[in-house]
Amino acid sequence: MKYKPSLPEHNDNVSHDQPVREFVILFSAITVFLLIVFWATGLFVDYAVDYISPEMEAKIFSSFNGSKAGVVSPKDPKQAELQHMVDQLSECIHLRYPLTVHLIDTEQANAMAVPGGRIIVLNGLLNKVNSENGLSFVLAHELAHFIHRDHLRGMGRGIVITAMAALVTGSGSDFTQLFAPATNFNMAQYSQTRESMADKKALEILACFYGHVGGATEFFKAMTPNDKGGKNLLGHYFNSHPQALERINNLHRLVKEMNFDAKTVKPLNDVF
Amino acid sequence: MKQIIIFAVLLSLGYFFGRRAEKKHYQSIIEREEQMISLPTTSSKKVAHDKREIDHCQLVNGSMVVSVDYFKRILAKLRNFFGGNVQSYETLIDRARREAVLRMKESCPEADMVINLRLETSSITKGKKNQVGSVEVLAYGTAIYFL
Numbered sequence: 001m002k003y004k005p006s007l008p009e010h011n012d013n014v015s016h017d018q019p020v021r022e023f024v025i026l027f028s029a030i031t032v033f034l035l036i037v038f039w040a041t042g043l044f045v046d047y048a049v050d051y052i053s054p055e056m057e058a059k060i061f062s063s064f065n066g067s068k069a070g071v072v073s074p075k076d077p078k079q080a081e082l083q084h085m086v087d088q089l090s091e092c093i094h095l096r097y098p099l100t101v102h103l104i105d106t107e108q109a110n111a112m113a114v115p116g117g118r119i120i121v122l123n124g125l126l127n128k129v130n131s132e133n134g135l136s137f138v139l140a141h142e143l144a145h146f147i148h149r150d151h152l153r154g155m156g157r158g159i160v161i162t163a164m165a166a167l168v169t170g171s172g173s174d175f176t177q178l179f180a181p182a183t184n185f186n187m188a189q190y191s192q193t194r195e196s197m198a199d200k201k202a203l204e205i206l207a208c209f210y211g212h213v214g215g216a217t218e219f220f221k222a223m224t225p226n227d228k229g230g231k232n233l234l235g236h237y238f239n240s241h242p243q244a245l246e247r248i249n250n251l252h253r254l255v256k257e258m259n260f261d262a263k264t265v266k267p268l269n270d271v272f
Numbered sequence: 273m274k275q276i277i278i279f280a281v282l283l284s285l286g287y288f289f290g291r292r293a294e295k296k297h298y299q300s301i302i303e304r305e306e307q308m309i310s311l312p313t314t315s316s317k318k319v320a321h322d323k324r325e326i327d328h329c330q331l332v333n334g335s336m337v338v339s340v341d342y343f344k345r346i347l348a349k350l351r352n353f354f355g356g357n358v359q360s361y362e363t364l365i366d367r368a369r370r371e372a373v374l375r376m377k378e379s380c381p382e383a384d385m386v387i388n389l390r391l392e393t394s395s396i397t398k399g400k401k402n403q404v405g406s407v408e409v410l411a412y413g414t415a416i417y418f419l
Contacts, residue, residue: 005309014363019287027350
């Protein structure tokens, strides 16, 4: 036997598939799977939320204390006035929900509904609105979130999504980012609808209390200059809150549909 | 949004540069394998059926550490969900193996043959999270010099 050296014609140890194709197939399969799971668990959360009464909610979250940084004292006249406004608005729509307002001393302008019947108001908001009606609309919007139980729905979904992401990809890995669009899209689409619903309800509350809806768009108008507007088409779908300009248009449309009128607004209380 | 863009950029950088490096490396491997083809290398422990007398022998080795590009790493992770061939790592290990044997052969160009060839792999970043995995392939054998 003579040794005849030669190289093999084919390399059988390496598959000659297209990696990009494989990537696209695997990626879309997992994305579709995640979207279905999030949708299904979303339905489950909605179902569960109906069984949590406001009293039960308050009990569950009574030990749930966030950071105390910047929280003003309960005796602060601004906070007391905000609490008074919330109480009056709730009374008008016969809402029985134990709600407390917490004012936080910061430059940022925002308000949010937090589980446990808490409305957090960031002080910057008070500088953005010019009238009592404008401020009432923002508070009414948060009230509407409580009526629709959006704070619980949002938190339930958040927990499910975080748990899923940690389970599937391992928490804190760069890999999680790959599926961020799928999760964000799901969340953003959902909360955009909820925000619009809350805006509608807030108009009703405003009309109930003042008899008209003047000042409803004040806050969003003040926020518009910082908005990117319609420039970022892709980012738009990932924003949980519909962009300010769009919300103003949406509000105008609702006002027309519901036959509300806008009269002169009341000036802000002196404590602000 | 920003994170997604960074991710996409890393992914495509990994893909294009990884692909280019791989292509170049394979070209070089094939060329050098052809050059070294006249040096027989076997895994048998003894010099088979050769009447020539051995002058001396020598331990020779060659090794290569190879790491994976970003695109392949993500592709392999995606593959983890469903199972099956992790094709994205195949070329990597193939390259490392052949390069290690080539380096071993190139370390003894005057030898008549290499016997007792062994290949070993070891993972360098074993078990450490959030680190790019890399693998070392070590090839070693006994180079035989006839009189």
